[in-house]
Amino acid sequence: MREIQIDLIQPGRQQPRTTFNQAKLEELAQSIRTTGIIQPLLVRPSGGLFELVAGERRWRAAQLAGLARIPAIVRDIPDDNLLELALIENIQREELNPVEEANAYKRLIESLGLTQDEVARRVGRDRTFITNYLRVLKLPTDIQNLLEHDKLTFGHARALLSVPDPITQRRLAQKIVKQNWSVRETERRVRNLSRETERRPGKRSTEHADPNVRAAEVKLRRALSTQVRIVQGKRSIPGRVEIEFYDLADLDRIFNLIVRDAAQLAHLAAQS
Numbered sequence: 001m002r003e004i005q006i007d008l009i010q011p012g013r014q015q016p017r018t019t020f021n022q023a024k025l026e027e028l029a030q031s032i033r034t035t036g037i038i039q040p041l042l043v044r045p046s047g048g049l050f051e052l053v054a055g056e057r058r059w060r061a062a063q064l065a066g067l068a069r070i071p072a073i074v075r076d077i078p079d080d081n082l083l084e085l086a087l088i089e090n091i092q093r094e095e096l097n098p099v100e101e102a103n104a105y106k107r108l109i110e111s112l113g114l115t116q117d118e119v120a121r122r123v124g125r126d127r128t129f130i131t132n133y134l135r136v137l138k139l140p141t142d143i144q145n146l147l148e149h150d151k152l153t154f155g156h157a158r159a160l161l162s163v164p165d166p167i168t169q170r171r172l173a174q175k176i177v178k179q180n181w182s183v184r185e186t187e188r189r190v191r192n193l194s195r196e197t198e199r200r201p202g203k204r205s206t207e208h209a210d211p212n213v214r215a216a217e218v219k220l221r222r223a224l225s226t227q228v229r230i231v232q233g234k235r236s237i238p239g240r241v242e243i244e245f246y247d248l249a250d251l252d253r254i255f256n257l258i259v260r261d262a263a264q265l266a267h268l269a270a271q272s
Helices: 022-035 056-065 079-092 098-112 116-123 127-138 141-148 154-160 166-179 183-199 211-224 248-271
Strands: 002-005 041-046 049-054 069-074 228-231 240-243
Touching (some): 022 056, 098 116, 098 141, 116 127, 141 166, 154 166, 166 183, 211 240
Antiparallel strands (some): 228 240
């Protein structure tokens, strides 16, 4: 281990962590001012400078603390081992959010040609654990953003992944944040939603529906941000439009959207 001038250290190219909470950095900086850096960084030589392999959060906090030099372990590390070492260090310190961790596993698979089993062995995890984290990347981008900013946990994400459509996933994610649902509460709500869907009458496949009806369904879902089903009538049986709402507040939101648009249409008709 040696003391290295802090401005000679540059961020790692394979750093799996992409977001840093400023408030937590300030807290760590204050701790460093008081007790110093307990665990040194891991760096490798890079053209007269040093590239960070592990410890970017400590490095950033040390800069905030005003340190001129910082303890570090210097090792010659080949490119193939760089991401793996950075990932393992961050996992052991629990410094990655679920999206960062999932992307890191994905990069190990794609960059090194590893299977999920091989990734699991290298990072000391179960293969099922790796599979579940990779599924996080299937969630809509806005939900991934909530995970990156600590608004949702991996437990919340796992519950949302059992919801089949992104519109309902987004709606539930907003409820989790606004109403501060726990993971257990989220799982309960998702189970209830699943049971309600299974009991709903008139359930049918849209594979053979009129393409105009399918297009209308899609447009209504996007406009109302909820599930909409159009059931075509048969002979003397009229068709119907089913609009799903989650609670009274959601019903009020949808009602206002429909009434507002209807008022706009009536206004336009009166002008024509």
